[in-house]
Amino acid sequence: MNFRFMLSGSGLFIISLLKAQHAEIKGKVVFEDGNNQTVEVRIKNTEVKTTTDKNGMYSIKDLLPGSYQLLFKTGGYEESEKEIFVEKQDTIIPDVLLVHNGKKIDEVVVTGVSKVTLIKENPVAITRISSQQIEKTVATNIISSLVKSAPGLNVVETGPNVSKPFIRGLGYNRVLTLYDGIRQEGQQWGDEHGIEIDPYSIEQAEVIKGPASLMFGSDALAGVVSLFPRIPDENDGIVHGKITSEYQGNNNLIGNGMHLGYKKNSLIAAFNSSYRMAKNYRNAIDGRVYNTNFEEKNLSFLLGRKTQTAFSRVSFTLYDNLQGIPDGSRDPNTGKFTYQVGEGDDDIIDNRPVVSEKELNSYTLSPLHQRIQHYRLYAQHHQHIGKGDFDVKLAFQQNVRREYNHPSVPSQAGMYVRLNTLNYGIRYNFPKFSSVEISVGANGMIQNNKNKSATDFPIPDYDLNEGGIYTYAKWKYRKLNVSGGIRYDIRNVSWENFYVQTNPITQFEEQISHSSANAELRFPSYNKTFRGFSASIGAAFQLTKQISLKANIGRSYRAPNITEIGSNGLDPGAHIIYKGNRDFNPEFSLQEDLGISARFKDFSADVSWFNNNIQNYIYLSLLTDGQGNPLIDSQGNKTYQYQNASAQLYGMEAWLSLHPEKWKGFSFDTSLSVIYGFNRDKIFINKGNQGEYLPLISPLKWSGNLSQKIATGAKIISAVTPTVEMEFSAAQHRYLGLNDTETATPDYTLFNIGASVAIRYSENHSASLLFQANNVFDRAYQSHLSRLKYLGNIYNMGRNISLKLIIPF
Numbered sequence: 114m115n116f117r118f119m120l121s122g123s124g125l126f127i128i129s130l131l132k133a134q135h136a137e138i139k140g141k142v143v144f145e146d147g148n149n150q151t152v153e154v155r156i157k158n159t160e161v162k163t164t165t166d167k168n169g170m171y172s173i174k175d176l177l178p179g180s181y182q183l184l185f186k187t188g189g190y191e192e193s194e195k196e197i198f199v200e201k202q203d204t205i206i207p208d209v210l211l212v213h214n215g216k217k218i219d220e221v222v223v224t225g226v227s228k229v230t231l232i233k234e235n236p237v238a239i240t241r242i243s244s245q246q247i248e249k250t251v252a253t254n255i256i257s258s259l260v261k262s263a264p265g266l267n268v269v270e271t272g273p274n275v276s277k278p279f280i281r282g283l284g285y286n287r288v289l290t291l292y293d294g295i296r297q298e299g300q301q302w303g304d305e306h307g308i309e310i311d312p313y314s315i316e317q318a319e320v321i322k323g324p325a326s327l328m329f330g331s332d333a334l335a336g337v338v339s340l341f342p343r344i345p346d347e348n349d350g351i352v353h354g355k356i357t358s359e360y361q362g363n364n365n366l367i368g369n370g371m372h373l374g375y376k377k378n379s380l381i382a383a384f385n386s387s388y389r390m391a392k393n394y395r396n397a398i399d400g401r402v403y404n405t406n407f408e409e410k411n412l413s414f415l416l417g418r419k420t421q422t423a424f425s426r427v428s429f430t431l432y433d434n435l436q437g438i439p440d441g442s443r444d445p446n447t448g449k450f451t452y453q454v455g456e457g458d459d460d461i462i463d464n465r466p467v468v469s470e471k472e473l474n475s476y477t478l479s480p481l482h483q484r485i486q487h488y489r490l491y492a493q494h495h496q497h498i499g500k501g502d503f504d505v506k507l508a509f510q511q512n513v514r515r516e517y518n519h520p521s522v523p524s525q526a527g528m529y530v531r532l533n534t535l536n537y538g539i540r541y542n543f544p545k546f547s548s549v550e551i552s553v554g555a556n557g558m559i560q561n562n563k564n565k566s567a568t569d570f571p572i573p574d575y576d577l578n579e580g581g582i583y584t585y586a587k588w589k590y591r592k593l594n595v596s597g598g599i600r601y602d603i604r605n606v607s608w609e610n611f612y613v614q615t616n617p618i619t620q621f622e623e624q625i626s627h628s629s630a631n632a633e634l635r636f637p638s639y640n641k642t643f644r645g646f647s648a649s650i651g652a653a654f655q656l657t658k659q660i661s662l663k664a665n666i667g668r669s670y671r672a673p674n675i676t677e678i679g680s681n682g683l684d685p686g687a688h689i690i691y692k693g694n695r696d697f698n699p700e701f702s703l704q705e706d707l708g709i710s711a712r713f714k715d716f717s718a719d720v721s722w723f724n725n726n727i728q729n730y731i732y733l734s735l736l737t738d739g740q741g742n743p744l745i746d747s748q749g750n751k752t753y754q755y756q757n758a759s760a761q762l763y764g765m766e767a768w769l770s771l772h773p774e775k776w777k778g779f780s781f782d783t784s785l786s787v788i789y790g791f792n793r794d795k796i797f798i799n800k801g802n803q804g805e806y807l808p809l810i811s812p813l814k815w816s817g818n819l820s821q822k823i824a825t826g827a828k829i830i831s832a833v834t835p836t837v838e839m840e841f842s843a844a845q846h847r848y849l850g851l852n853d854t855e856t857a858t859p860d861y862t863l864f865n866i867g868a869s870v871a872i873r874y875s876e877n878h879s880a881s882l883l884f885q886a887n888n889v890f891d892r893a894y895q896s897h898l899s900r901l902k903y904l905g906n907i908y909n910m911g912r913n914i915s916l917k918l919i920i921p922f
Contacts, residue, residue, distance in 0.1 A: 140206030236651025283335030309487035311411035313370030324669030326647035345374030363913035396911035404437030441905020480523035500544035573636035597650035611636035645670030730760035758794035778822030802850035861894035
């Protein structure tokens with residue numbers, strides 16, 4: 114016999130008798146989403162516990178025969194309990210499946226300049242969006258998928274596959290998009306193309322709401338959308354993966370994607386591919402909207418080596434998108450969509466031919482379309498050195514953008530630009546010393562933009578060189594976490610004289626390398642260096658175990674982008690003539706944030722407030738003639754010029770989730786966001802819509818989602834989860850009405866219903882079949898941030914019924 118003695122708090126000895134022949138239990142924990150992280154396995158109401166190994170295996174020894182309640186717990190997943198009976202011999206426990214819980218406040222985020230950190234300890238407003246949340250959202254692109262899960266994030270849309278992220282009223286080059294930690298560079302100043310990323314390859318996303326220049330330099334003034342692709346983590350030498358297939362009825366979208374992953378010892382490899390195509394979308398007012406169809410192909414590879422002290426990988430991605438260019442032209446008698454057949458003065462809009470039903474109901478793109486190609490090759494290395502670690506990143510990107518707008522010569526691109534970008538970054542995290550963590554680093558990019566064989570030249574050829582250095586520190590004392598840092602950036606933008614002349618044969622404009630009698634100096638040479646300091650300081654205080662308080666103040670910097678300082682011509686895809694301003698200075702913002710988070714067993718909630726003051730705020734304003742009429746060309750394209758002023762934006766976001774512990778499977782999520790934006794130029798004081806309000810400000814939005822997971826107990830269909838959702842967008846009467854830049858937008862309410870079915874097809878894997886009907890009542894509406902509202906008064910997508918099948922293996 115063996116005896117174990119334990120001393121209790123009262124000083125009494127408790128003697129536990131153990132048999133000489135010990136019983137042992139063994140088992141494995143698997144994750145619903147294929148993840149593989151450490152899980153704590155505890156015998157409930159005791160101190161006996163262990164953790165899983167890298168393969169999810171666990172064991173507990175020295176157990177007396179009898180009944181026990183096992184508790185399985187890890188961050189980001191719902192706790193699981195399992196009752197077991199231990200006999201005299203070893204007992205094998207059936208696999209335990211853990212289900213993701215996106216409402217956990219202790220989830221880690223990896224976006225930032227230091228090590229991974231807990232959300233509750235970060236003073237910045239960050240929303241983490243899981244793969245389950247992304248997969249259960251029906252959308253035609255990745256940015257639109259994130260909007261429902263991140264209050265304060267909105268999109269400016271130019272059709273179903275062109276969505277630009279806006280955070281708290283700011284977008285374009287004020288929101289930085291990251292893919293696998295690499296900043297996305299692809300002419301993001303343009304309205305008419307979206308983010309060049311495969312939506313089926315994304316494992317999770319993080320949205321930073323607020324100034325993030327400290328982390329990434331210029332272009333993160335409003336925040337960051339960070340997208341993370343899947344990386345294999347099951348170390349068993351077996352190929353695992355996921356197949357995604359979907360169909361959307363409104364625009365007949367067909368999408369298929371595949372992920373393959375392999376990990377054996379230190380070797381990691383992954384492959385992703387997808388193909389999506391869609392017809393023109395439709396609504397109750399316009400029918401099918403001409404030139405909103407698209408065809409998209411994606412491919413990516415990853416090869417890496419991971420050890421206990423290092424992780425090195427090389428990745429390659431390819432994105433190829435053919436996208437229609439809607440212009441909204443219609444027949445004046447019937448209101449049906451028409452298409453362009455003439456050039457210049459020969460193109461009389463009211464005499465354009467009507468688009469046939471066959472052309473409207475087709476996957477084939479119009480000759481007038483755009484093609485976006487994006488290539489990305491990058492290497493990353495993470496190394497532990499003692500108790501410190503460092504990261505190195507090097508990436509090359511090429512973005513090729515063609516816009517075909519000549520019906521007489523369909524193969525001739527109106528715009529044809531090639532953007533090469535070299536990104537670099539290095540960061541060192543010092544060993545933790547007395548509750549203090551310090552990180553230092555540098556990052557930047559080198560860019561070259563070149564106009565190729567085109568006829569329209571909205572921006573010049575240019576070179577851009579940018580770099581920044583920073584330091585960041587975190588200090589933790591009991592329940593208080595304080596963090597902040599400082600950064601200095603420098604950016605140089607330059608170009609040579611850019612001459613244009615009319616080709617005597619084609620009558621199209623063309624670029625020439627020198628001045629001549631018939632040449633026009635479209636872009637005089639330019640060379641300017643922009644500099645800026647960024648800084649932030651914030652604190653997170655764990656008031657109780659369930660309630661966390663946050664406060665942060667940050668100063669951000671943004672250098673003007675190329676179109677704001679250099680544009681001088683038609684962007685054929687946007688149907689806008691842009692005029693830049695060479696005298697602009699950088700934007701600087703000072704933003705204050707306050708937040709409170711609560712996580713209880715039965716409900717979770719977040720509330721955050723922000724106030725943002727911007728110096729040298731740059732915005733677009735419509736140009737008019739002496740009579741106040743818009744300046745337009747023969748094809749009806751309006752002319753806009755960039756202006757600057759002081760600006761202020763403030764607002765709040767709130768989120769509430771009800772998930773009663775005793776009501777298994779029930780969830781009700783609701784969110785609210787509101788933003789106010791004002792131009793603080795003295796000439797617009799009390800002018801209201803005539804200049805006082807900023808453009809592209811989303812109105813108040815509210816949404817609610819009710820779901821109930823129903824466990825069937827069946828072997829194949831293990832669970833069914835019906836959902837009901839309502840989305841309300843208030844009327845927007847605070848708009849930039851000066852020179853008819855914007856118009857008011859009425860309110861609308863949309864209802865969505867759906868259901869997901871878990872189909873267990875093997876011992877460790879379940880497929881998901883998702884049904885969703887968006888805009889069930891086929892409500893005709895216009896989003897205030899839809900650019901198609903101003904291209905022929907086009908309405909948003911009508912009822913959309915979809916099916917999606919996801920099969921992990």
